Amino acid sequence: MTVLYLLLALAIVLLPNALHVSLDTGIPGLNFSNLLFLVLLVVLLFSTRSASPRHQPPSKLGAPLLVFFAILGLGYFTAGPSEMMTPLEDVTRLKNAIFYPLLYFVFRHCKQDLTRTRQLITLVVIVAAVAAVEAISQGLSYGIGEYVETQRATGPFGDANMANRAGVFYAMFLPMLAAIAVFDRRKAVRVACVIGCLLLAGAILLTYSRQSYLIALLGLLILLMHRSIAAALLASVLLVATVSYLPASVVQRVEETRRVDATGAATVDNSTSSRLEIWDGAYKMWKENPGGVGLGRFTTHIGDYAPEYHGRDAHNAYVLIWAELGLIGVLVVFWLLWRMWSISKFVRRASPPGDSEGHAIALGFKITVFSMALSNVYGSPFYEGLIMASFWILCGLVERYGVLKAAAVTAQEPVPASAMWPMARVVDRFPLAARTMPGLGGPSRLPQN
Template sequence: MLYLLLALSIILLPNALHVSFDAGVPGLNFSNLLFIVLLVVLMFSNGNSGQVPRQKSQLTGPLIAFFVMLVIGFLIAGPSELSDSMTDITRVKNAIFYPLLYFVFRHCKQDLDRTRQLILLTLFIASVAAVEAVYQGVQFGLGEYVEEQRATGPFGDTNMANRAGVFFAMFLPMLAALAVFDKRKIVRVVAVIGCVALAAAILFTYSRQSYLIALLGLLILLMHRSMAAAVLASVLLVATVSYLPTSVLERVEQTRRVDATGEITVDNSTASRLELWEGGYKMWQDNPAGVGLGRFPTYIGKYSEYEGRDAHNAFVLVFAELGLLGLMAMLWLFWRMWKISRMVRSVSPPADAEGYSLALGFRITVFAVALSNVYGSAFFEGLIMASFWMLCGLMERYAVLKAARSAVRAPAPTGPLWPMTRIADRFPLTARTMPGLGVARSMPRLGGPRSAQG
């Protein structure tokens, strides 16, 4: 029952806009209700089929710190003429709600095999969302670029195109890692198909930041394969760029413009971001504790000509709204996400192609999420980040379970403890008078598999 509900959450949360639901309660949407049901079932499920040792979760500290800063930011914001109290409450609720999915999936009571299945299901659902975006892109046509004809998949109208592109770009490295490094043929074939779908979906979102994120992620991945592979891929990309759809080339070309004097400058979108970021810094200088959660659009008109605009940078947004402590909590959170990938790698021996693929793919995915929030602010977009938070919990659980399994399978001790065990075996009376010699036989050998602590 719990496993099916977890799988259903992975399937439905990114597709929540496709589900018609009205609870009749302000602020309660389908995602919230599904989370509540999942949490209740998890709490009343018996046992721990995964046999996970009690160990503090990697993201517990930074998430609690970030939640505290969100609440403080909510209190600092106070009432505003531009939003009612329910809007502010819903904002802080959503900012806290979706990261809680990490805790649910980190402690989901599933064994290693089912945890692996849920990870792969998350990647599969991302690929299905990409297929929907590709279908939308084909329906719009591949001719000239039109702002109102940008694919978004299951994430809403064209205003969500940039964030939809971020979603596809963040999951591309994990499937690409399986395609490149996993040794199972069927896994590699399916991963390649998923990569093609995600890459095509990114193109049809016409999100230039997603183009950059995807290219950097794939380049870093291929560099882990070999420098020659990365160079070859770069050469092939340059050689085939002219074969891309005309609309994609037009969109990329819009990044620069030539003024009346012939000088090449960046487009208005890029230029506005630079001014917004500078305005965010000035905003923090005048308000070191932050202007309050959700108040960046309210204040930015005082520091730039773009009144009512978003920061288009989650780090700048948090810095301006929650102050330096809020930014530090956010950076701490990303650092701990990075450590989860190191946990997976530390419990995956060189012959474990799957563990290596997932560890490397997730590391680049964390990098992609961080980079996406430099040129946008998808961090607070629940539909985009829900799958990522679930993946964080599943990846950490995967690492802890593998460590526990390795500890159970640890061979008999050797090395420096071996002489003592030999003495205990050959002289039983000595072992009785010196119990420590007998205990030594049950200790794990030095240099053996890592413990469950990673």
């Protein structure tokens, strides 16, 4: 079990930092992340000892994920040949689309007890905070006096083109730390989480990702509204009051969203307007291909409906999935999101009254799911392994945490007499019967000498 625990921890640390690990397997399509996953899966399958409750509920995401995998497979086979992608690239795309969600199953059934599951959840958010430190270091080295498109912090996620993806990653994990900082009753834990929140907020600012700014703000406001409406209003006032203290480069980036043309009319920037035109082209694409154009074929066909955007991404995961896999594909994704949301409700119910840790994790995860869903509205990181691997891991760990919490609470509850012995209800109704017929009440009800 110790070996398995260390491998799980290694996966949590290395998957978001895969670009820092140079390991060539020599096998096309098999990178370091895939190799680590295969090793972890083999150890998990051959591990005999289990800390899981004997009778546990079925996994929340199991059914929607399996259906989604089937739709991905169908989309792969219906996709025609493309001049933009080789057959190997097609297979790799399908493999990546399926591979990272499988991490949910691995960590949902990872055979760790409650203490170690809690430690692994902690490690996920620590890794996110450390990645934020790297992004802050990059941003400060670039300077914060003026916004430059090619000088955006990304942390361990690659070059400046990945800045929006990096911002989404930090914005997704901010609510987990913030929820613990606000609702957990352990002072040392709260202080550590506040520091983590500041690091993530700094990294978000220096990615200059406007969608991440919005996601982070909405997530924090929703969190504070669970505390009290007054707290959310106070935070909003403080935010407005501190805008003038933000770095000039951040203010400049936000102001680019709204432009004024030569006639004095307000318009949106090119990034926003191009998305609207791409989405309109995607709608036309879907109308001509209701079953979808096939997995990975959006970039191939978008030029037929929006010629100036040939080869461009959809910049919206739901639009992308709808155009490539059809209506059923996006409906399954919504089903998946709803089941993710139900994990937080499950953990909340599994945590007994007064369990501040359990309630904080449930709320933090709920807002993390909301942030992930929102991040795919103005971008499409859903298939991006570097960004989503930690999220899928967190899904599995938080659900496992809830299962173990529920089992611990059940174990502490007294077992009803009716569950221990068939005639126990009769004995409870007629206590003198146990004295006249000692065996009637079962072994636990024999008269004491």
